[in-house]
Amino acid sequence: MEKQSGYTWKLGMFVTIGLLLFIMAIYFIGKQKNLFGSTFNITSQFKTVSGLEVGNNVRFSGINIGTVEEIRLINDSSVVVSMVIKDEVREFIKTDARASIGSDGLMGDKVLTISPGMKSQKSVENNGAIASIDGVEMADLMKSVKKSVDNIGVISDELAIFSHSMNNGNGALARLVRDDKMANSVSNTLSNLESGTKGFSENMEAAKSNFLFRGYFKKKEKEKEKKQEELKEKKEEQQEKAAKEKEAKAKEEKEKQEKAKEEKEKQEKQKAEDAKKDAEKK
Amino acid sequence: MILSLKNTFEQIGNATVFAKRFFKEVFIPPYEVKEFLKQCYYIGYKSLPLVAITGFIMGLVLTLQSRPTLVKFGAESWLPGMVALSLIREIAPVITALICAGKISSGIGAELGSMKVTEQIDAMEVSAINPYNYLVVTRILACTLMVPILVFFADAIGIIGGYVGINIHGDVNFYRYLTQIIQSLEFLDVIPATIKTFFFGYFIGMIGCYKGFNASNGTESVGRAANSAVVTASLSIFIIDMVAVQITDLFF
Numbered sequence: 001m002e003k004q005s006g007y008t009w010k011l012g013m014f015v016t017i018g019l020l021l022f023i024m025a026i027y028f029i030g031k032q033k034n035l036f037g038s039t040f041n042i043t044s045q046f047k048t049v050s051g052l053e054v055g056n057n058v059r060f061s062g063i064n065i066g067t068v069e070e071i072r073l074i075n076d077s078s079v080v081v082s083m084v085i086k087d088e089v090r091e092f093i094k095t096d097a098r099a100s101i102g103s104d105g106l107m108g109d110k111v112l113t114i115s116p117g118m119k120s121q122k123s124v125e126n127n128g129a130i131a132s133i134d135g136v137e138m139a140d141l142m143k144s145v146k147k148s149v150d151n152i153g154v155i156s157d158e159l160a161i162f163s164h165s166m167n168n169g170n171g172a173l174a175r176l177v178r179d180d181k182m183a184n185s186v187s188n189t190l191s192n193l194e195s196g197t198k199g200f201s202e203n204m205e206a207a208k209s210n211f212l213f214r215g216y217f218k219k220k221e222k223e224k225e226k227k228q229e230e231l232k233e234k235k236e237e238q239q240e241k242a243a244k245e246k247e248a249k250a251k252e253e254k255e256k257q258e259k260a261k262e263e264k265e266k267q268e269k270q271k272a273e274d275a276k277k278d279a280e281k282k
Numbered sequence: 283m284i285l286s287l288k289n290t291f292e293q294i295g296n297a298t299v300f301a302k303r304f305f306k307e308v309f310i311p312p313y314e315v316k317e318f319l320k321q322c323y324y325i326g327y328k329s330l331p332l333v334a335i336t337g338f339i340m341g342l343v344l345t346l347q348s349r350p351t352l353v354k355f356g357a358e359s360w361l362p363g364m365v366a367l368s369l370i371r372e373i374a375p376v377i378t379a380l381i382c383a384g385k386i387s388s389g390i391g392a393e394l395g396s397m398k399v400t401e402q403i404d405a406m407e408v409s410a411i412n413p414y415n416y417l418v419v420t421r422i423l424a425c426t427l428m429v430p431i432l433v434f435f436a437d438a439i440g441i442i443g444g445y446v447g448i449n450i451h452g453d454v455n456f457y458r459y460l461t462q463i464i465q466s467l468e469f470l471d472v473i474p475a476t477i478k479t480f481f482f483g484y485f486i487g488m489i490g491c492y493k494g495f496n497a498s499n500g501t502e503s504v505g506r507a508a509n510s511a512v513v514t515a516s517l518s519i520f521i522i523d524m525v526a527v528q529i530t531d532l533f534f
Contacts, residue, residue: 025437
C-alpha cells in the first residue's frame, strides 16, 4: 500500500495539472469568444454587410467589446446583424449610437464599429436595436467615378475641337494666336487706345476748368470742405481757424493749378492730334 | 504471393478482433484498478520529462525557424499566434504520439512478448486470471487517457518554448504573448486536435499489446515484437493524423 501511494500522488498531480491546462485553455478561448461572463445582445439593420461574418469583432471607440453572433436576411434589401457585447460597456452605448461596417487594415477581416451618438443619455437596452450607417460600397464609388469620367470625356472632346479650330481656323482668336500681322495691329490699336484715353482724361481736366462746368465741380469741392469742417467743428476752435486758413491757401493753390492746367491742355491737344495722324499713317 | 497476401489479411483480421475485444472487455468486471493506475503512472508520469523536453524544443525551434519568413512580410507580430496554432493543431499531438510510440509501444511489446515467451500469460490463464483483462485492457486504457494529457503538457511547454524563442530576438511581455496566442485560437483548433490524441493513445497501446501478445515462441521474437510495435504504431499515427485532418477539414 505504501508503495502504491508513492506513485499515486505523482500520478494524481500529473493528471490534475494536465486537465487544468486543458480547462484553462478552453476557458480563455471561450472568454475570447464571449461565451462566459455577462453579455447582452443588440441588433442593427443594414442594407448590405459587405462580407461581414459571424464571429467578427465588434468595436466601440477602437476597443473590441464583442462579436457578431448572427447575420440573417429579413427581406430582399435588408440584413439584420445581431451582436453579443460585454455587459460592462452597456452604459456607454446610448440609444442613438450607430453601427457601421469597416475593414480591419488593408487585408484584414471586416469589423463592425459602433460609433457614439450625440444627444441621447439613455443606455441601450438588452435586445435593443441601433441605427446603422451604410458603408462606402465599391459599386457606389465606381458609379460616381464613372460619372465624373464621362464628364471629363465630354470636356476633352470639346477641348480637342477648340484647339483644332485655334490651330486651323480663321476666327479672330485663332488669327490673334497665329498671325504676326494681326498681333502687331492689335498692339498698335492698344497703344492708340492708350494715347486716346490719355487725351480723354486731359479733356476732362479741361472741362473742369471750363466756365460752363466750373460751377459744378466747385460745388462738389465745397461739399467736401463742408463735411471736413463739420468734422473739425467738433474739435477745438484753434484747429478750426487753422483749417480755415488752410482752406484759403488751398483755394489759392487751386486757382494757380487751374491756370497751369489750361496751359497744359493746349499742349496735350496738339500731342493727341499728332498721335491720331500717326495712327492714320499706319 | 497469394499466401503472403492471405497472411497479411489474416494479421489485419487478428488485430481487428484484438481491438474489438478491448471494447468488450473494458466494461466487464473485474476492473483492475490498481494495475490501471500503475500503468498510468508508468505511461503518463514517467514519459513527462521526455515529452516536456521535446515540446520545449519544438516550440523554440518552430519560433526561430518561422521568424525570418514572417519578418520578410512584416508580420512578426503574428509569430506567437502562428507558432501556437501549429503547435496545438499538429506538432504537439504528433510529436508526443511519436515519442510515446517509441517509449511506450516498444515497452509494452517487449514486456508482453517476454511474458508470452516465458509462458507467464499461459500461467495466468491457468490460475483463472483473464490475461487480456489484466494486461491488455489496463494498458490500452492507460495509454488512451494519458497521451492526451501528455499532449496538453507538450502544448503548454511548447508555448513557453516559443516565448523564449521570441525573446531571443525581440522583447515581448509574457502577458502580451499569451493574449496574442489566445486571440488567435478558436475551439476549432483545440477540440479536433484533442479528440485526435485519444485515437493516438488507443492505437499506441493497442499495437504494443497486440505485437507482444502475439509474439511467437523464442527469445528473438521479443525483440521483433518490440521493434515492429514501434514501426507499426508510428506509421498508424501518421495515417490516423491524415484521416483526422481530412475529417476535420470536411466538416468545418
